Amino acid sequence: DTAVSQTPKYLVTQMGNDKSIKCEQNLGHDTMYWYKQDSKKFLKIMFSYNNKELIINETVPNRFSPKSPDKAHLNLHINSLELGDSAVYFCASSPRGLAGFSSYNEQFFGPGTRLTVL
Amino acid sequence: GENVEQHPSTLSVQEGDSAVIKCTYSDSASNYFPWYKQELGKRPQLIIDIRSNVGEKKDQRIAVTLNKTAKHFSLHITETQPEDSAVYFCAASRRNSGGSNYKLTFGKGTLLTVNP
Numbered sequence: 001d002t003a004v005s006q007t008p009k010y011l012v013t014q015m016g017n018d019k020s021i022k023c024e025q026n027l028g029h030d031t032m033y034w035y036k037q038d039s040k041k042f043l044k045i046m047f048s049y050n051n052k053e054l055i056i057n058e059t060v061p062n063r064f065s066p067k068s069p070d071k072a073h074l075n076l077h078i079n080s081l082e083l084g085d086s087a088v089y090f091c092a093s094s095p096r097g098l099a100g101f102s103s104y105n106e107q108f109f110g111p112g113t114r115l116t117v118l
Numbered sequence: 119g120e121n122v123e124q125h126p127s128t129l130s131v132q133e134g135d136s137a138v139i140k141c142t143y144s145d146s147a148s149n150y151f152p153w154y155k156q157e158l159g160k161r162p163q164l165i166i167d168i169r170s171n172v173g174e175k176k177d178q179r180i181a182v183t184l185n186k187t188a189k190h191f192s193l194h195i196t197e198t199q200p201e202d203s204a205v206y207f208c209a210a211s212r213r214n215s216g217g218s219n220y221k222l223t224f225g226k227g228t229l230l231t232v233n234p
Contacts, residue, residue, distance in 0.1 A: 031220060041205055043162065043224040055214075056221050090161065106152075107222065109161040 003027050004110040006091050012116045013081055020077045021113045023091030031055075032074035033092040033107065034066060043090070049074055081117045088112045120145040122210050124225025131198050132233050139228045141208035142190040148210040151184060151191045152222070157204045165206075166193070198232045205229050 004025045013019055025032065033056075034046040048056035049068040063079040074091060091110040121144040131137050143151075152167035168175045168182045168191065175182050179198075184191040195202055209222040 041156075041227045041229075043207060043227075045221055045223075048220050050220070106164040106167075109163070111161055 004091060004093055004108050006089075006110040006113050008113060009111060010114050010116075012118065014118055015081055015083060017081050018077070018079045019081060019115070020075055021089055021091075021115075023074045023076070023110055025072055025091075025093040025108070025110075027093055027095075027108060028072075029093040029095045029108075030071055031094050032068065032071070033094075034074065034076050035090040035092060035109075037088045037090060037112070039087070047074075047076075078115075081115075083117050086115055086117045088114050120148060120210055120212065120221075120223040122208060122223050122225040124208050124228060126228060127226065128229045128231070130231045130233065133198060133200060135198055137193075137195045137198050137202070137230055137232075139193045139206055139208070139230070140190060141192070141210075141225050142188075143210040143223075144189070145210065145212055146186075146189065147212040149213060150211040151182070152209050152211075153182060153193050154207045154209065154224075155204045156207065156227075162207060195230075198230075200232050200234050203230055203232045 007022050031050045033048045035043050036046055037043050046058055046060050047066040051071050052068045065077045068074045090112045092107045094107045124141045149170035153165050154162040155165045156162040166177050166180050166182050168184050173184055179196045181194040205227045207227050208225040211222050
């Protein structure tokens with residue numbers, strides 16, 4: 001009954017390859033996110049989708065392309081991988097952004113995907 | 119855009135002592151301030167949050183204070199235990215034009231070590 005799941009957990013690949021990371025949430029949330037956590041533990045948002053619509057697109061190389069086939073899934077495809085792409089990528093979800101006066105403002109993170117580019 | 123500064127970057131305390139982590143933010147329109155705890159090799163998890171219409175919030179050994187005028191907020195952990203050892207992140211968020219907070223801007227994290 002995992003709330004937010006990601007596959008794969010580990011990904012080791014060569015420079016120049018193309019790879020994808022998949023994320024699924026079974027919480028019924030409307031909003032999903034991709035974060036990158038670098039070796040210094042800095043967490044930075046990359047993208048956010050609300051009901052399959054892209055709402056946040058930070059300054060990320062266009063080698064990174066998110067895709068949301070439905071509101072329960074948000075995948076991340078990375079083209080032409082570079083050494084600097086090595087990081088842990090976290091998917092997260094929240095109910096309709098973080099607004100409202102209920103307690104449902106939490107962003108639930110997935111377990112992370114550790115990407116190593118050689 | 120929003121900028122969140124977090125201090126200290128590392129904090130070591132003895133079990134039973136208190137720990138305080140401080141953050142400042144730049145966007146006066148930010149109205150939501152969560153704190154996340156990330157244990158080694160695990161995912162970040164929300165431990166407490168505060169909205170801009172509240173000055174202080176407590177949950178057992180954890181409390182958060184907010185000073186909107188000074189644009190800073192702090193996490194206080196009392197009676198620390200070894201299992202409190204983790205990286206703690208503060209974050210800030212503002213409502214967009216549609217009335218929803220989507221984007222969290224995180225501080226750079228504080229590695230808290232509680233020594234038995």
